[in-house]
Amino acid sequence: MSENSQGATGPTHRSVEIGVAGAIAVFAIIVIIGSLQVGIGWGAEGPKAGFFPFYIGLLILISSAVNFIRVVTETSDRGLFAEWGQLAKVMSVLVPTAIYVALIPWIGIYVASIILIAFFMKWLGSYDWPLVAAVSLGVPLAVFLIFERWFLLPLPKGPIEAYLGF
Amino acid sequence: MEEIVNLFHGFAVVIQPFNLMVMLVGIMLGVIIGVLPGLGGANGVAILLPLTFSMSPTSAIIMLSCIYWGALFGGAITSVLFNIPGEPWSVATTFDGHPMAQQGRAGEALTAAFTSSFVGALFAVIMITLVAPLVAKFALQFGPAEKFGVYFLAFCSFIGMSKEPPFKTVASMMIGFALAAVGLDSITGQLRLTFGFTELLTGFDFLIAVIGLFGIGEILLSIEEGLTFKGGAAGINPRVVFQTWAELPRYWMTSLRSCVIGCWMGISPAGATPASFMSYGIAKRVSKRGDRFGRGEIEGVVAPETAAHAAGTAALLPMLSLGVPGSPTAAVLLGGLLIWGLQPGPLLFVEQKEFVWGLIASMYLGNVVGLLVVLTCVPLFAAILRIPFSIIAPIILVFCAIGAYTVHNSTFDVVMMLVFGVVGYVLKKCNYPLAPMVLAIVLGDKAEEAFRQSLLASQGSLGIFVSNPLVSSIMALGLIALFWPLISNAMTRLRPRPAVY
Numbered sequence: 001m002s003e004n005s006q007g008a009t010g011p012t013h014r015s016v017e018i019g020v021a022g023a024i025a026v027f028a029i030i031v032i033i034g035s036l037q038v039g040i041g042w043g044a045e046g047p048k049a050g051f052f053p054f055y056i057g058l059l060i061l062i063s064s065a066v067n068f069i070r071v072v073t074e075t076s077d078r079g080l081f082a083e084w085g086q087l088a089k090v091m092s093v094l095v096p097t098a099i100y101v102a103l104i105p106w107i108g109i110y111v112a113s114i115i116l117i118a119f120f121m122k123w124l125g126s127y128d129w130p131l132v133a134a135v136s137l138g139v140p141l142a143v144f145l146i147f148e149r150w151f152l153l154p155l156p157k158g159p160i161e162a163y164l165g166f
Numbered sequence: 167m168e169e170i171v172n173l174f175h176g177f178a179v180v181i182q183p184f185n186l187m188v189m190l191v192g193i194m195l196g197v198i199i200g201v202l203p204g205l206g207g208a209n210g211v212a213i214l215l216p217l218t219f220s221m222s223p224t225s226a227i228i229m230l231s232c233i234y235w236g237a238l239f240g241g242a243i244t245s246v247l248f249n250i251p252g253e254p255w256s257v258a259t260t261f262d263g264h265p266m267a268q269q270g271r272a273g274e275a276l277t278a279a280f281t282s283s284f285v286g287a288l289f290a291v292i293m294i295t296l297v298a299p300l301v302a303k304f305a306l307q308f309g310p311a312e313k314f315g316v317y318f319l320a321f322c323s324f325i326g327m328s329k330e331p332p333f334k335t336v337a338s339m340m341i342g343f344a345l346a347a348v349g350l351d352s353i354t355g356q357l358r359l360t361f362g363f364t365e366l367l368t369g370f371d372f373l374i375a376v377i378g379l380f381g382i383g384e385i386l387l388s389i390e391e392g393l394t395f396k397g398g399a400a401g402i403n404p405r406v407v408f409q410t411w412a413e414l415p416r417y418w419m420t421s422l423r424s425c426v427i428g429c430w431m432g433i434s435p436a437g438a439t440p441a442s443f444m445s446y447g448i449a450k451r452v453s454k455r456g457d458r459f460g461r462g463e464i465e466g467v468v469a470p471e472t473a474a475h476a477a478g479t480a481a482l483l484p485m486l487s488l489g490v491p492g493s494p495t496a497a498v499l500l501g502g503l504l505i506w507g508l509q510p511g512p513l514l515f516v517e518q519k520e521f522v523w524g525l526i527a528s529m530y531l532g533n534v535v536g537l538l539v540v541l542t543c544v545p546l547f548a549a550i551l552r553i554p555f556s557i558i559a560p561i562i563l564v565f566c567a568i569g570a571y572t573v574h575n576s577t578f579d580v581v582m583m584l585v586f587g588v589v590g591y592v593l594k595k596c597n598y599p600l601a602p603m604v605l606a607i608v609l610g611d612k613a614e615e616a617f618r619q620s621l622l623a624s625q626g627s628l629g630i631f632v633s634n635p636l637v638s639s640i641m642a643l644g645l646i647a648l649f650w651p652l653i654s655n656a657m658t659r660l661r662p663r664p665a666v667y
Binding site: 024028048060063081104147 | 382614
């Protein structure tokens with residue numbers, strides 16, 4: 001857990017917890033609406049499809065309400081959820097990963113992986129290019145050999161692999 | 167005895183060369199997974215599950231369960247050498263293991279940890295060999311109401327034993343149930359909770375959830391904490407091993423107690439992590455040298471490691487005999503059974519003898535192999551941990567993505583993995599336990615099916631869950647587990663000095 005050191009700022013634990021409880025409540029309401037759409041009563045084949053999820057949704061709603069009340073009434077200050085600097089670090093991993101995931105359908109998993117590994121090593125680790133090249137090309141190559149050749153599991157490929165004839 | 171004969175048949179299956187190779191590969195991969203932050207047992211098994219699609223179910227379960235044993239062993243290496251628990255269940259091992267390493271007794275600590283793990287696992291496997299067939303035989307008489315009762319008991323004990331706030335556990339668990347309900351309803355064949363999105367037709371796969379919640383979520387947590395590895399030298403030589411082995415029998419009482427705690431906590435789905443803490447706590451209280459715990463006591467390594475490994479192994483007992491996994495990793499293994507076309511539950515012992523006993527035999531052999539592997543390869547595994555995070559993190563991310571993709575050959579699943587990752591990061595930081603969510607996603611459909619079939623049989627009356635002594639006692643146990651914190655509170659208030667361990 002993050003310690004609230006002097007001068008550090010960031011979102012407080014309390015505000016994030018309130019947000020989480022709210023988000024879970026919204027999720028619960030979606031589940032309840034979805035269950036009502038397919039029917040929560042008793043049909044010819046016994047309980048309808050929405051019967052079980054409806055009560056699950058209710059339980060989620062109740063528990064998130066309890067969690068919400070507990071956070072709001074809590075008197076002790078639990079400090080920061082994380083400092084902005086820490087969150088920036090998290091984003092520095094999350095954003096490239098999101099771009100990586102978005103690229104996979106277009107350029108295939110191999111090229112995307114080369115870019116991801118090279119980016120991490122160069123940008124976050126500032127390694128020399130030869131090492132960056134060796135790891136970023138070596139790992140996808142090993143993946144190709146293990147998954148496609150040995151275990152015969154096809155992975156998504158893009159135009160470059162098509163050009164190379166795979 | 168019939169079981170012994172079956173067990174020997176199991177050994178015959180396991181010592182086939184291919185299965186032995188698979189076992190060794192599994193152990194090596196498992197230790198690496200256990201050593202690396204962000205790749206836990208559950209997540210590692212989930213990522214590697216697609217690799218087993220082309221194997222026979224028996225080889226597949228041998229490989230995956232050996233990954234699990236390897237991960238259990240691997241967690242100890244990082245705890246002792248680097249003071250970084252590779253797995254949550256090895257947190258308690260850092261208390262005395264790392265001080266020992268700082269005093270230059272790393273070899274001793276590691277030998278003690280590995281040997282205790284082995285003893286704990288062996289105890290649990292013997293227990294599984296003897297008890298699981300009986301439980302399965304008993305459970306064969308279960309109808310839908312009793313089946314639902316068992317699920318109810320499992321989930322209630324999760325809430326009661328969780329150290330997180332109970333309503334957070336409930337919320338997390340119910341979210342899992344809701345996610346499991348998305349898609350085609352297996353009884354009416356109706357679509358539900360899809361809101362017109364075709365991607366949701368098949369629902370949420372628990373493997374994607376596991377890889378996201380545990381894999382991506384862990385990486386985000388590690389990066390936030392700014393992990394740097396500073397570790398002591400790792401050296402084990404045969405002399406230290408034998409010296410430590412000569413010393414270990416002195417702690418047989420701690421060992422035995424930890425085995426029992428581990429088995430108990432593993433069968434009830436509390437899991438390896440609380441088992442290791444509880445065992446450490448009790449050893450500290452009972453031991454004559456308890457005041458020196460935390461400063462490098464070998465007994466403080468023996469207690470948590472034995473319990474964690476016993477619990478991790480015992481978690482497979484309910485998975486095999488009842489179809490209710492005792493831990494997230496056991497849940498992933500159970501999901502594997504479904505993928506390989508096996509129906510988990512008591513019938514396994516009747517219909518899939520080779521599979522069940524092959525698995526049990528592989529537990530014996532796998533732990534022996536695991537012990538030898540970790541004792542001989544510690545420097546190698548420690549070197550892996552010294553690879554900087556900026557290299558290892560993207561590689562783990564790539565493997566998570568591949569693992570998520572190969573489950574259904576769908577890039578949408580990779581996106582979902584990332585979403586689960588962010589959700590897992592936020593929930594974990596807010597003290598929402600993630601294991602109940604995963605268990606609920608795995609068991610949601612089956613629990614619901616049992617519930618609805620029971621109601622169908624009783625024409626909608628909840629009375630069916632108290633209709634006979636068996637189901638009422640299971641439900642009563644569930645309620646006791648659910649309200650256990652309140653009950654134990656009341657009991658300690660009545661009795662000022664607790665004498666129960």
